[in-house]
Amino acid sequence: MRTPSGKHIVSFDEDEIAFLNALNAILPAVPDFRLAVRRAVAEAVQVIPFDAFAVLRPDRGNDSLTMYSIGAPSGPFLAALRAEMEAAAGLAPGPESGVEVELVELPGTARAEHAAGVGSSHVCGPDDLPSFRCGIFAVAPRAFQRKHALLLTLVATWLRSYHAFSEAYRQMEEMSFTDPLTGCLNRRKFVEEAEREIERVRRYGYDLCLGIVDLDNLKQVNDSHGHPAGDALLRALGEAFARRLRKVDVFARYGGDEFVVLLPHTPIAGAVLALTRVLAAARELMAEREGGKLGFSASVGVSAFRKGDDLDGLLKRADDALYAAKKGGRGTVVVGE
Structure with missing residues (x-):
């Protein structure tokens, strides 16, 4: 579909529109960023054909990379995924980056179990926070369309806002049970x-x-x-x-x-x-x-x-x-x- 001026408009299917409408409905009752991401990924896999979804974020002074993989991925696939996420955030590759890495296996048929590397990917994140990045990765080449990249951008924006909210909530909660002078519990x-x-x-x-x-x-x-x-x-x-x-x-x-x-x-x-x-x-x-x-x-x-x-x-x-x-x-x- 194009506008009268000739610009291309991305068209979403009904299930993709339903996914976007569902994002706010899947928030945990209590701010919990990890749970919110897992729920968002479980919904996203229905409309984006990825083999792994990754989130890199700042976490209490460190950088944390969580990789949600459908089934067990191969070592080369994970290494390529990590390198691309770290490069997108401007971090040194591998252990030198100091990034804490976590792998979460999701149910489903693993396509990356014997993969020699990543076939296609898309990584995005907010300009004002380079250490926050979301990425989708697939074994097959050219697995993602323009609308998939746009969907990821919308998910990344949503998760970034929720991350800021959950961090503010965590800090307020810590202040409520911490002695400010000693750092001990109150x-x-x-x-x-x-x-x-x-x-x-x-x-x-x-x-x-x-x-x-x-x-x-x-x-x-x-x-x-x-x-x-x-x-x-x-x-x-x-x-x-x-x-x-x-x-x-x-x-x-x-x-x-x-x-x-x-x-x-x-x-x-x-x-x-x-x-x-x-x-x-x-x-x-x-x-x-x-x-x-x-x-x-x-x-x-x-x-x-x-x-x-x-x-x-x-x-x-x-x-x-x-x-x-x-x-x-x-x-x-x-x-x-």
């Missing part, structure tokens, strides 16, 4: 995570310990050296938690100069050892950064989960142990009865 998020962990302990019966860590000298440091110095103490303790604890452990700034930590699959002796190491790491950080000008001292109270316990009970026994640590000379770890 009290509200800790309680939420702890309640879930306690439910699992009741079901499966493994060891669980809780510790409360209180800086002994925060007020004195604030009074003598100013609040920036006190903030340095708090940040050092938060970083020590991140360095010395496991991914399964949950730690948070509970308020003021208090931190709280939950240690799943850990008996009481292991909890005491872990928290002693955290305090040692915090002292080392302060010595490195402040040249020994600021002393670091913290007291710890620890409690172990008992049958019939709830979060309040764990916190109460740990708090009582913390009080005993403070009363007994500070800078120690005391186990609650």
Whole structure:
């Protein structure tokens, strides 16, 4: 079809029009970019004859490439796909690009399983964000028509907008449960995570310990050296938690100069050892950064989960142990009865 001036107009079939109308309807109820892409690809494969669909996007400071392949593709096909996506984004090819790569196999008959490379492709993305690119790839040469390229452009525009929306939502969500000074979880998020962990302990019966860590000298440091110095103490303790604890452990700034930590699959002796190491790491950080000008001292109270316990009970026994640590000379770890 052409306009009176002779320009060619791309004509879409009914199913292609239905696909475009369906894009907004397939959004997840909660912003989830990965789920949105998977749903969009599942719809797109009905109207675009690709063997693989790829999305390259910025992800928390890194670049991430997700390749959605119909069936299992060959190594040469994937290598050619990756090289073209990285080149389109202006990145160095291969491992030097630092791109995190993920392959998602979709149901269907694999045509790229023994492919020597890519036969045809089209890659596009917004001019204002070179690191965001979408691409369609096929084993057969000349597999794509002009309308397929236009459909991909529309999908890329839609995904780019949704990516920005989901990133903004993620950042807002993180702000709602993160302590801005230390980067640890805040009290509200800790309680939420702890309640879930306690439910699992009741079901499966493994060891669980809780510790409360209180800086002994925060007020004195604030009074003598100013609040920036006190903030340095708090940040050092938060970083020590991140360095010395496991991914399964949950730690948070509970308020003021208090931190709280939950240690799943850990008996009481292991909890005491872990928290002693955290305090040692915090002292080392302060010595490195402040040249020994600021002393670091913290007291710890620890409690172990008992049958019939709830979060309040764990916190109460740990708090009582913390009080005993403070009363007994500070800078120690005391186990609650």
